[in-house]
Amino acid sequence: MxxxxxxxxxxxxxxxxxxxxxxxxxxxxxxxxxxxxxxxxxxxxxxxxxxxxxxLTDPVKRVTAPILEGGHGDSHGDHSAHGEHVAQVSFEEHASEQLHDAVKHAHADLSEAGHGGAEHAHEVAEVLYSNPxxxxxxxxxxxxxxxxxxxxxxxxxxxxxxxxxxxxxxxxxxxxxxx
Amino acid sequence: MIEQLIQFLDVVSKSPHLPVLLIAIPLVAAPLLILIGNRKLVQILSLIVAWVVFGISVAMLGRVLATGAFEYQLGGWPSPYGIVYRVDHFNAFVMLFVSALGALVLTYSPPSVAAEIPRSKHYLFYPSYLLCMTGLLGMCVTGDLFNVFVFLEISSLSSYALISLGKTRRAPLASLQYLILGTIGATFFLLGIGLLYQITGTLNMADIAEKLAASDAKRAELVAFAFMTVGLFIKMAVFPLHTWLPNAYTYAPSVVTTFIAATSTKVSVYAFVRMVYTIYTPKFAFETLPLDRAMVVLALIGIFVASIAAIYQTNVKRLLAYSSVAQIGYMLLGIGLATEAGVAAGVVHMFNHAFIKGGLFMVVGCFALRIGSVRLEDWRGAASVMPMTCFAWAVGGLGLIGVPMTAGFVSKWMLLTATMDAGNLTVAMLMLISSLLAVVYVWKVVEAIYFSEPSEKVKAAKEAPLTMLIPTYVVIGATVVFGCWTVYSAEIAQLAAKALLNASGVVQ
The missing domain is CATH 1.10.287.3510 (Helix Hairpins)
Structure with missing residues (x-):
């Protein structure tokens, strides 16, 4: 060890x-x-x-408590909210149906990001959230x-x-x- | 009027919400009853609640027999995201006898409660009893592993409180000893759940089963299994983790002993069977781990040690408590065989033993009320003044021994044939010999009450009141009925065992 x-x-x-x-x-x-x-x-x-x-602990990324910043409804537009979706992927198993939808959005966003450019994708992976x-x-x-x-x-x-x-x-x- | 009532019952019994009503009604009723606070009213209302719960259990078993297993999603969240209540043959059967005994014991209770529990505590006694029943039924109905822990603690905490109501000063001590061991058991169980969650990321039993089959975290699986097994063994009072049981049963009020002895350990056996056959697979428990051999050894030692201890008791409650430890051994023997016949025998013994032990403790309650003692020397010659009560003991005792035409015979016969089929003749022989020990301790009491000179206390006693005798005879009668007619006991147990083994590993 x-x-x-x-x-x-x-x-x-x-x-x-x-x-x-x-x-x-x-x-x-x-x-x-x-x-x-x-x-x-x-x-x-x-x-x-x-x-x-x-x-969760991660040497590079910021890890924080699973609190939605800026509310769920209006979060699709801005970049900082994408991190939340990534975090939700990490506890996808337990996401409720709503969260499940959000996860789908996140996947969609991610694939968009893949097309859109590396900068976008980098920002998405910035923040991780603990499993509540x-x-x-x-x-x-x-x-x-x-x-x-x-x-x-x-x-x-x-x-x-x-x-x-x-x-x-x-x-x-x-x-x-x-x- | 009657037509409308029938129509109403028909609609209610088809309601999809039955599984949650089973839990919600007594759970909500308990605090409301404390608020009401009127002794008589609380007693009547809790009786109604208990019988309603029994009605729901019957309706659910009926639905399972007609259409097979069904699920209820709490709050409409689909599994595995939300909590589901899942009803199949096995748990519908267990819930049926738990709620039946819960209602019957409560019907029987008023005179005994009046004699053994201070009047000022009555309005607290009935809600605690309902909470204990809620916890036990919840452990059965839920399909969510963490929920099992929560309900386990609800039933345990209320049973600690109920046990401490006993008259002697030993009662709080017995209750505290049970609390300490019970909490260690429950915490071990919680630890096991935590490890399983860590492996699978889910708490839904069916989902865990699926994910476990695919996982390769073998060591974590083993550790989780070990913690959960030891935790449940404490709650089941498997030898040598049974030390809390004799004191708790002896010093609790008679009604509490009757209810807990008839139901509580069986529900823990249920949770254990679920764990082995639904969450894990029998292959994992009995091939990867040698749990079957361990169980056979523990069960047999338990049966012999506890039966011999029972023979030497002079306190009848303690005698029956040791006999309960022994009977758990028979259930384990059946479950450990991992064959359809074996599991069916274990499951049906849960049912039969619940009625037999419930009935015998009800008889003890009658004696405690009229003679004011549960010591055997005070019971001498009781047959001369309390013939009905004594006859109930004789019939129940025959059931405990396993004499033909009683429920005890059905389950022991099934167990014996299952053991023989599995080719384990030594175990079968030892089981037969151990039944002789039951003859000794049952006969010891029969001899005292029928063939001895009446003691001073007996001379002053009179027959138990009808309100207690009738429920006692219903339960004792059930042991005879289910000894001859097994459509609703052994046959359902067989269906349950078949479903468990077919699914073993993956539910649905």
């Missing part, structure tokens, strides 16, 4: 480290709150994995994560009320005494 690939995979190393840290805390910690926080770290690593896969879908998926997953954490903490409050402790081994000890 060359240093370039090693550092190129930087995000993935972070994902793996976070995941293992979180998982280790869940397994090893006897304190219920710490377990839940470990679980949180574990989930966060997956969010990062998704966002990483959506993010993984980020959107993660919004949902974050909501799920918050719900899980909230529910877990609420349960821990009840456990604390009943047992007077949040250490798992002490709780099991108390249960044994009862039996």
């Amino acid at each position: 060359t240093p370039e690939t090693f550092f190129g995979l930087f995000n993935y190393w972070i994902v793996i480290c976070l995941m293992m840290t979180g998982f280790y805390i869940v397994i090893s910690s006897g304190n219920l709150i710490k377990t839940v926080i470990g679980l949180n770290i574990f989930q966060t690593s997956v969010f990062l994995l998704y966002i990483t896969m959506g993010k 879908l993984p980020s959107v998926l993660m919004l949902t997953a974050i909501v799920v994560g918050i719900a899980t954490t909230a529910l877990a903490l609420a349960l821990i409050v009840r456990i604390r009320e009943d047992y007077g402790t949040i250490e798992e081994d002490e709780i099991l000890e108390l249960d044994k005494e009862l039996q």
